[in-house]
Structure formats: structure tokens, C-alpha cells
Amino acid sequence: GAVVSQHPSWVICKSGTSVKIECRSLDFQATTMFWYRQFPKQSLMLMATSNEGSKATYEQGVEKDKFLINHASLTLSTLTVTSAHPEDSSFYICSARDQGTNEKLFFGSGTQLSVL
Amino acid sequence: QKEVEQDPGPLSVPEGAIVSLNCTYSNSAFQYFMWYRQYSRKGPELLMYTYSSGNKEDGRFTAQVDKSSKYISLFIRDSQPSDSATYLCAFNTGGFKTIFGAGTRLFVKA
Numbered sequence: 210g211a212v213v214s215q216h217p218s219w220v221i222c223k224s225g226t227s228v229k230i231e232c233r234s235l236d237f238q239a240t241t242m243f244w245y246r247q248f249p250k251q252s253l254m255l256m257a258t259s260n261e262g263s264k265a266t267y268e269q270g271v272e273k274d275k276f277l278i279n280h281a282s283l284t285l286s287t288l289t290v291t292s293a294h295p296e297d298s299s300f301y302i303c304s305a306r307d308q309g310t311n312e313k314l315f316f317g318s319g320t321q322l323s324v325l
Numbered sequence: 326q327k328e329v330e331q332d333p334g335p336l337s338v339p340e341g342a343i344v345s346l347n348c349t350y351s352n353s354a355f356q357y358f359m360w361y362r363q364y365s366r367k368g369p370e371l372l373m374y375t376y377s378s379g380n381k382e383d384g385r386f387t388a389q390v391d392k393s394s395k396y397i398s399l400f401i402r403d404s405q406p407s408d409s410a411t412y413l414c415a416f417n418t419g420g421f422k423t424i425f426g427a428g429t430r431l432f433v434k435a
Binding site: 251303304 | 333361366370374413421422423426
């Protein structure tokens with residue numbers, strides 16, 4: 210299956226700093242990528258849809274100035290958590306849609322963010 | 326009524342048991358049906374994908390779709406401790422968004 214690489218796997222940062230998470234589709238082109246947040250023992254919560262070359266679409270209740278998304282190429286999307294606070298601590302996961310199979314999503318391995 | 330219903334469990338079974346995981350849905354526009362497996366602190370992995378009613382088998386896994394009842398199942402035969410994970414059902418109409426179930430936590434005891 211298609212491979213999505215997500216980095217870093219773990220990040221610990223101080224409150225007030227910004228953190229960037231990268232999501233790359235390694236062997237396919239992805240015009241659309243998705244960013245999720247997941248709390249312990251809960252399902253995926255869609256945060257935003259990232260479209261190559263255009264602005265991301267955010268789900269209701271997600272602050273676009275807090276969670277900056279850039280999808281500059283067909284293989285890379287980034288999520289920047291700006292001025293992180295402890296309540297932003299969570300597991301963040303990206304997924305990418307293979308252009309050839311619109312229905313299949315392939316996920317990155319996730320990033321555990323801990324804000325001190 | 327929720328668009329997708331999935332019992333979160335946890336479900337605990339002995340090694341070698343047959344596991345049955347289920348989801349119901351209300352949106353008749355769903356055309357694609359998927360099962361993902363997620364290990365703790367990892368991204369979900371696509372296990373099964375189908376778009377028609379009936380059964381699809383892949384090794385120890387069988388996905389079953391009943392569109393008339395709006396019900397999908399995942400069966401795991403000869404379950405192993407390594408199958409312990411959260412299983413998410415997922416649905417797509419053919420559009421951009423995929424709708425996920427809450428996930429069922431499965432524990433297979435050795």
C-alpha cells in the first residue's frame with residue numbers, strides 16, 4: 210500500500226513555542242491531505258483538510274490561526290501549532306488520499322505533542 | 326441518530342477465538358466501506374476495503390457488508406495477541422470526506 214511519512218514522532222516543547230509537523234506521501238501524489246487530532250482512547254477528530262496550492266479547510270471549532278496548515282506540493286503538507294499551550298498536547302495524525310483511489314486514506318504514524 | 330455507530334468495547338477474547346466487530350450506519354449514500362487497525366500511539370492502517378455487499382476475505386480477515394441492513398462486520402479468525410488493537414470502521418460516499426466509527430478496542434489474551 211501507499212506510504213505516508215510523518216515527522217517527528219514525538220515532540221516536547223515549552224509553552225509559547227511553535228511546533229511544525231510534516232506529512233509526506235512517499236510513493237504517490239496527494240492533492241488532498243487531512244489532519245486529525247486524537248485524545249487517549251478516543252477516535253480521530255478531523256481538524257482540517259489540506260489542499261495542494263490552496264487554503265486549508267478547517268472544521269468547526271478549530272482555530273486556523275492556531276493550527277497553520279501549508280500544502281505546498283503534491284507530496285508535502287505541514288501543520289504548525291503556534292504558541293503551543295499544555296491544552297494543545299495531543300496525538301496528531303495526518304492522512305493522504307491517493308489520487309488514483311479517492312476513497313482510500315493512508316495514514317502517517319502520528320506525532321505525540323507534549324507541551325510543558 | 327449518529328451517522329455511524331460502533332461499540333467502543335473493550336472486547337476481550339482468548340487467543341484462537343473468532344472475533345466479530347460491527348458497525349451500523351444511517352447514510353445510504355455510503356458506497357465504500359473500510360476497516361482500519363490502529364495500534365496504540367500509531368496511525369491507522371488500512372486492513373480491508375470493499376464497495377459491494379457480500380464478503381471479502383484476506384487471510385484471517387473477512388469483511389462483510391450488508392447494504393440493505395446498513396451493517397458492516399469484520400471477522401478475525403484464529404485471533405492472535407498481535408491482533409490486539411483498536412479497529413475503526415470507515416465509510417465514504419465517493420467524495421472527499423471519510424467518516425470513521427469511534428473504534429473498538431480489542432484485546433486478545435495469550
